[in-house]
Structures are given as structure tokens and as C-alpha cells.
Amino acid sequence: MVNLPASQLVRVMGRVLMIALLAAVRSGAAPPSAGALTNAADILSLSTAQASLGIGVRLNGVVTAAEPEWNGQFYVQDNTGGIFVNNLGGARPAPGDRVEIYGITALGPFAPIISKPRWEKLGTAPLPPAKRVSAEQLMAGVEACQRVEISGIVRSVQVENSRGVLDLATGGYRVHVLTRFPPGIDPQSLVAARVRARGTAVTRYNASLRQLITVSIYVPDVADFIVEKAETVNPFNQPVIALNSVAQYHRNDFPGERVHVKGIVTCQRPGEDLFLKDETGGLEIETRQPETFTPGDVVEVVGFPKVENFLPVLQDAFARKTGEPNVKPVPQNASIRGIESGLHQADFITLQGKVIDRIIRRVRLQMTKQPMPETVLVLQSSNAVFTAQIDAPDGKPELTSLLIGSSVEVSGVCLTKTDNQGKVVSFQILIPTAQDVRVMQKPSWLTPRHLLIYVVVVLSILILISSWAVMISKKNSALNVLIGEREKAQIELQQANDQLEERVRARTEQLEFQVTARKESELQFKAVLGERTRLAQELHDTVEQTLTGIALQLDIAAKLYAQNPTDALNHLELARKLMFRSQMEVRQSVWDLRCLVQEQFDLSSALLERARQVTSGTSIHVDLKIKGQARALPEVVEENILRIGHEALTNVIKHARATSVNIHLEFEPQQVVLRIQDNGHGFVPQNAVGPREGHFGLLGMSERIKRLGGQFNLVSVPDKGTTVQVAIQLDQPQETLLPGIVDQQYSHEETREDTHPDS
Secondary structure, three states: OOOOOHHHHHHHHHHHHHHHHHHHHHOOOOOOOOOOEOOHHHHHOOOHHHHOOOOEEEEEEEEEEOOHHHOOOEEEEEOOEEEEEEOOOOOOOOOOEEEEEEEEEEOOOOOOEEEEEEEEEEEEOOOOOOEEOOHHHHHHOOOOOOEEEEEEEEEEEEEEOOEEEEEEEEOOEEEEEEEOOOOOOOHHHHOOOEEEEEEEEEEEEEOOOOEEEEEEEEOOOHHHEEEEEOOOOOHHHOOEEOHHHOOOOOOOOOOOOOEEEEEEEEEEEOOOEEEEEEOOEEEEEEOOOOOOOOOOOEEEEEEEEEEEOOEEEEEEEEEEEOOOOOOOOOOEEOOHHHHHOOOOOOOEEEEEEEEEEEEEEEEEOOOOOOEEEEEEEEEEEOOEEEEEEEEOOOOOOOOOOOOOOOEEEEEEEEEEEEOOOOOEEEEEEEOOOHHHEEEEEOOOOOOHHHHHHHHHHHHHHHHHHHHHHHHHHHHHHHHHHHHHHHHHHHHHHHHHHHHHHHHHHHHHHHHHHHHHHHHHHHHHHHHHHHHHHHHHHHHHHHHHHHHHHHHHHHHHHHHHHOOOHHHHHHHHHHHHHHHHHHHHHHHHHHHHHOOHHHHOOOHHHHHHHHHHHHHOOOOOEEEEEEEOOOOOOOHHHHHHHHHHHHHHHHHHHHHHOOOEEEEEEEEOOOEEEEEEEEOOOOOOHHHOOOHHHOOOHHHHHHHHHHHOOOEEEEEEOOOOOEEEEEEEEOOOOHHHOOOOOOOOOOOOOOHHHHHOOOO
């Protein structure tokens, strides 16, 4: 048995317990009550590696912050401290609820947090007392998630979703305070007021680096927001002070009070700052107003005086026009010595210099977030180098094409940068408009840069000429050798060409004979294949359907014979009629196989004979009219016109319920037209059944016409009859008029009519 010191034994047991907790959490079990972390201080004391292990937590505390837009997440605090609970997507408790939470630790984006929580409301309790903290403590992040109390001066107020967002200045820092206002208070009246706020410190952080950016205070109760001292006097009613006296000594000044100034606008960067000028000098005004001012506007401004980067400014300012006439600002002539002495900060000055560089870039405006062109001129005056910057060249192309080396005079606002001793280390000029840049003298053509370019061009030309001469001499010697070889090769090529032409001619004759034989074979094959297809589908639509009907009637007769012989005889009679109909259809098919020449009929006589055969035994009157000079047509054309006419007449008898049919056959110089019109009940072509239902009549007629290169038109209106018209061009090559057309029947009758023997 090994004896361990007590401290080492405690560490070993702690590690064993942590491993057991981790195994229980990863297996999906609820955290055990024994050995779990039970207060916020212990959780916040975990290292990064320990917090990421998912140690079990059982915490009892009061909810201090739970905003609706947090989607269920909230802050809870016990007597040791506060912590964030990642309850994303879960039910949201209310501030003041006393809850018991079961969960595990997790590595939060800034400090350890509670993850995968299960919470239960135990009741309600007063919010924990707020800890009075300094701005330095707050911004260091050590009071994150805790209830704190802080006071300061309100710099600006915005209202978002019925909640106020205050920018609070305290101890040299800016803190956002989110609260609801007491009833009847004007949010803008809080600007410049000294207030005290009690709420939960919520951190803003860089999630990828886990670094603190800023801290906000969420005030859950109106009573936790106290106005200690409001601004009692309208700052616009206070006396106007000179611009250069903003940062000077004033005996009765109180920290946090706004001052009132007045001046002429010299330049503005919308959403960022505004520059004013009076008889004493210039001043930079930091304001986020969306309103824009033009140079020369007379405005009055109230704002908070501040020394920023060792230079005076007015922060969180509000400006308004005075209504006085526009006064064009007159720039003051300045020197490099005066600027370096700090005499012209934010002043409107004029300065001369030589352009040593020009930069054109696109920047995003702070207010509109829209990209805008910006031109930056790098100028040199005496021994000083500075920049002149202008947004949007506003229609003066000279700025974008300004030559390097030009002498210019610029007028604009001077912005200096100083060190901690007040010495100017650099400066730049903000130019309001493109008209404030004037070219004093263009650069001479003979500049070092141009001279260098000239020398480089001359040397390049000399090198090219020398290289070209050497290359030409080498090519001449090689060309003489190639000429002799090419003459010899040309003679051999001519001999080979003569032999090739003879072989090509012989092979061409052979291929022409083979192609002709193949075309004849293909024509015969297509004709045989088309006729086979037609016969197969004609037998399917006639004989097979009739035999199916006979079988059906015989089955019915067999079933009825024992019970009712009379009804059985009726079905046998129907079967006999179907057999007679099948015989007629078979004879018709045999007749269709015979050639028109064998029948000794022309096309019109054949059509009339076919119409008589089809309508025999019906009360339909058929009228045939011929227009134009009748003449013999190609056999394939006559055969397909006859078949289309037969199909159309068959459909009239089966489906149209017509009493008369008019057949028009027109012989035109370049085409033949067949039109068959009945006075039947008609139908809607879009609703007609087709091949999917086993009816191929329309498809067969249209395919015949398409194969012959003709046109097929069908017009039918309910209760107004149907017209079928086909037109075939007669000037087509003979090989395109193939007889292999699929013979299919157009069907529009109902299923009951298809199977009834008397239909």
C-alpha cells in the first residue's frame, strides 16, 4: 500500500471525480448532484482547459437579465457572482425569477459559461445589490455578468424597440446603457444629464479571438436608472464663445456641460465631423447628424468640449442653421512654419506645393455606407510633405489627370497631428470642393522621369535593330538551302499528286455506285417497314378489337344461357353481327392492299367509291366536288390521300352523328388539297383522347402528312361539325414521298361505344 501526502491525495481524488463527471455528461445522463459545481465563482475560476471539459453544474440564483431578442439566453447571479447561461432556443425566464439550473460548463466566447441547461423556477426574489465599480474595472472585463452600478454624463440618446440606448461618458471611457425610461420623460432631455445606472454588465467581444471589445449595462428595472442632475438651461440659450477658447481656461466651467459656439461651415464629412471658422480660428465638430451643410452656411453648435489626440474638438455635437445669409469662407494664407507651430489646427487655409504623387481610391462613407471616389494628392512645400484629400472630384477631370510635378495651390481645412509634447508631427488638408485646387504651373516636359523614358526607348530601338540585322543574315543563309530542297520536293509532290488524283477518281466512281445501290435498298426497306407497321396497327384496331367484342358477347351468353336463354340469344346475335363486321373489315384491308392502277380508278373516282363503301347502310349523304384540272399524281400521294379520306369518313360514321359529308378535292399547280367537312356534333380537339387511350386516328393522319412534307389542319367546334384538311406539295423529290406511313385510327368515342357491337 502506497502512502500519499494529504494534498496530493486530494488532487488525485479531484481528478478522478472530474473524469467521472465528464463521462456522465458525455453519456447523456443528467449531472449528478454530488460533486457538481454549485456557485458562479467556482465556474468563473475554471481555466480554459477545465471549462471546455463539460463539468456538471447545479446552481441556485436570481435571473438578472433576460432580453427578448436573446432567444432564451439569460444571466443569473448568486451570492458569489454572476454568470451567462446559454439557453439558446429555450424558454426565457424573467428578471427577478429565482431558478435552479442543471447543466455543464463550456468555454464561452469571453468567460466560462453554463451550457445545455435545464432550469426550474423556484419563485421570485429581489435583484442582487449592485456593486459600485469604476470605469476602469468595468472596461477591464473583471465585472462581466455581475450586477454593477456606474454613473456618468449622458452624451447621446437613441430609442430602439421602445428601449433607450444611452452613450455614457465616465472616467474617460464610453459605456452603452440600455434601459427603459420613466413615464413622461423626453429621451433627448437626458443629454448632458448626470445619471446613475444599476444593471448587468454584458460584454461585447471578438468571438474568434475571445478578446473584449466593450461593455454594456442592461438595466432591467426603471427604478435602477436614476437622473442625478439634468441639464437645467437650454445650451442654445447660453452665451456664444469663440472657437479658439473651447479648450482655454474658464473659471466657472463644470465637467460634462455643453458649450455654445457659432461659425461658418468650411467643410463637412457627413456622419463624421463638421468644421467651423470664425474670426478667431477653426474648430472640428464631431457629430453624427444626417443633415448636410454646404460651405458658407452660418450655424450654431452645442457640444461637449474634449481634448482628443492633444487637440481640441467638440464631441457629440448638434448643429443647426441660424438663418443668416450664406457667407463664402475666405481661406487664410498659411506657411509651413505657422502650421508646424500649431497655429492652424482645423483652420481654413491656402497652401502651395508641388505634386509628387496622386492616388485615386474608393472609400465608404460613414453615414451612407456607399463607396465614393476619393482623390489624395501628395504635395511637397519647402522640406515638408503633406497630403491634400478630396472626396468625389465632382466634375473636374483635371484632378484625375493632374500631372506629377505640377505646382498647385489648395484651399481647405488643416488637420494636424501632434505628439504628447504638443509638437506637430504631420498634417493634411481636407479640400471641400474640386474648385479649391488650382494649377499654378504645369511641369516641364524635360523631367528626369521623361528623360529616363526617352533613353530607355532609344536603347530598346537600337537593340531591336541589331537583333533584326543578325536575324536577317541568319535567315538568308538558311533560306538558300531551303529553296533547293523545296524545288526538289515540289517535283516529287507533283508526281504524287497526279497518282492521287487518278486513285481518287476511281474511288469516287466506286463510291457513287455503292451509294446509289444503298439508297435504293433503303427506299425499299422503308416502304416494306411502313406497310408492315400499317398492317399491324390496322389489324389491332379492327380485327383484334372485333374479336375482343365477340369473346365478350360469347362469355356473357354462356353465363346467361342457364338462367335466361332469350337474353343469351340476344348476345349470340350481337356476336354474329360482330363476326360479319370483322369480315367486312378484313375485306376492306385486302382492298386497301390493292394498287389504284389495278383498280383502274383515278384519285377522285377512288375517293367516291371508297365513300360509297364506307357509308353503305347509313343515312349519310356524301357530296364530292373537284376543283382545278384533275391529273395523275405520284402513286404514293394518291394512296395516302385515299387512306386519309377513308380514315376521316370512318370517324364521321363512328363518332360525328352527321347526316351529310362534303368532300373537296383541289388540284393546284404546286399542291393538291383534300378537305372533308361534316355537319356532326363536333368536339374540342384539346380534350380528345389519343394514343395513351389506344386511339391513333389523328396521329396516323398527321404522321402521313408529315412524312409527305404536307400540312394537316383539324378544326372542330361542338355542335358545328368538324373539318379535316390536308395539303401536299407536288414539287418534292420523289424519294421523300415514301408510302411507309403508320395507319392508325383517330378515336373520340367513349369506351362504352368502343365495346358495344352496334356502335
